[in-house]
Amino acid sequence: xxxxxxxxxxxxxxxxxxxxxxxxxxxxxxxxxxxxxxxxxxxxxxxxxxxxxxxxxxxxxxxxxxxxxxxxxxxxxxxxxxxxxxxxxxxxxxxxxxxxxxxxxxxxxxxxxxxxxxxxxxxxxxxxxxxxxxxxxxxxxxxxxxxxxxxxxxxxxxxxxxxxxxxxxxxxxxxxxxxxxxxxxxxxxxxxxxxxxxxxxxxxxxxxxxxxxxxxxxxxxxxxxxxxxxxxxxxxxxxxxxxxxxxxxxxxxxxxxxxxxxxxxxxxxxxxxxx
Ligand code: C5P
Numbered sequence: 001x002x003x004x005x006x007x008x009x010x011x012x013x014x015x016x017x018x019x020x021x022x023x024x025x026x027x028x029x030x031x032x033x034x035x036x037x038x039x040x041x042x043x044x045x046x047x048x049x050x051x052x053x054x055x056x057x058x059x060x061x062x063x064x065x066x067x068x069x070x071x072x073x074x075x076x077x078x079x080x081x082x083x084x085x086x087x088x089x090x091x092x093x094x095x096x097x098x099x100x101x102x103x104x105x106x107x108x109x110x111x112x113x114x115x116x117x118x119x120x121x122x123x124x125x126x127x128x129x130x131x132x133x134x135x136x137x138x139x140x141x142x143x144x145x146x147x148x149x150x151x152x153x154x155x156x157x158x159x160x161x162x163x164x165x166x167x168x169x170x171x172x173x174x175x176x177x178x179x180x181x182x183x184x185x186x187x188x189x190x191x192x193x194x195x196x197x198x199x200x201x202x203x204x205x206x207x208x209x210x211x212x213x214x215x216x217x218x219x220x221x222x223x224x225x226x227x228x229x230x231x232x233x234x235x236x237x238x239x240x241x242x243x244x245x246x247x248x249x250x251x252x253x254x255x256x257x258x259x260x261x262x263x264x265x266x267x268x269x270x271x272x273x274x275x
Pocket of ligand 1: 027028029030031128129130131145146147172173176
C-alpha cells in the first residue's frame with residue numbers, strides 16, 4: 001500500500017545496566033547492556049516531497065542541528081535513494097543526554113522512510129550510532145558487541161520511573177576516554193520477575209561502567225542521582241547526563257518528579273514508565 005505521510009515516535013532509550021567489557025582494535029568499546037524504552041519520545045513526521053528536507057521544532061529544539069550533522073538526514077542518506085521527503089522532527093527529549101535521542105530519531109526515520117518510500121531498511125545501520133539497531137525495535141533487549149548484537153530477555157516487570165536530566169549536554173567520546181579499566185565483568189543473567197522491588201535489587205547489583213567517568217567530567221550528574229535517592233534504585237543512562245529512578249508505582253513517580261522539580265525548576269524531569 002502506498003502512503004504519502006508517516007508519523008513515528010522515537011522513544012527514549014534507557015540503559016538499565018551498561019557494562020563495558022573490552023575495547024576493539026578500532027577503539028570502539030564492547031558493551032553488555034540491558035536496554036529498555038520510556039513511554040516518552042520525539043516525533044518524526046514526514047510527507048512525500050521532491051527534495052529531502054528537515055525542520056526541527058518542539059520544546060527542546062534549541063541547539064539541535066538541522067543540517068547534515070543531524071542523524072535524521074544521515075539516516076535518510078543511508079537508503080542511497082534518489083527520493084525526497086519533507087521531514088519534521090519534534091524534539092521532546094534532551095540531546096547529548098544518554099537516552100539515545102539522536103539514535104532513536106535516526107531509527108524512527110529509517111522505519112518511516114522505509115514505509116514512505118516502500119524500500120527495505122538499509123544494512124549496517126550501526127554506522128549511524130551504536131544505539132540505532134536497538135532503537136529499531138523499541139522493547140527491552142540485551143545489547144552486546146558495539147551495539148549490534150541484540151538478544152531477547154525475559155519480560156520485565158512494570159517499571160514506573162522518573163527521568164532526570166540536570167540540563168548539561170555530555171558528549172560520549174570523552175566519557176569512554178575517561179574510563180580507565182576497559183575490561184570489566186559482563187552483566188548478570190536478567191531475572192524473570194514480576195516485582196519492581198526485586199528487579200531494582202538485581203539492577204543495583206549490576207553497573208553502568210560509564211557513570212563514574214561521566215561524573216568526573218560533569219559532577220552535576222551526582223546531584224541528579226542524589227535527587228533520585230527516594231527511588232527504589234537510581235542510576236545514570238548511557239554516557240549521561242540523564243539519570244533514572246525506578247519507583248514502586250505511578251503515584252510515587254509523580255510525587256518524586258514533583259519534589260525534584262520543586263528543588264530544581266531548571267532540570268528536565270519526567271514521570272514515565274519503562275518497557
Ligand atoms: O555510536 P555513537 O555515536 O553513540 O558513539 C559515539 C562515540 O562513543 C563513538 O564515536 C565512540 O567514541 C564511542 N563509542 C565507543 N564504543 C561504543 C559506542 C560508542 O567507544 N560501543
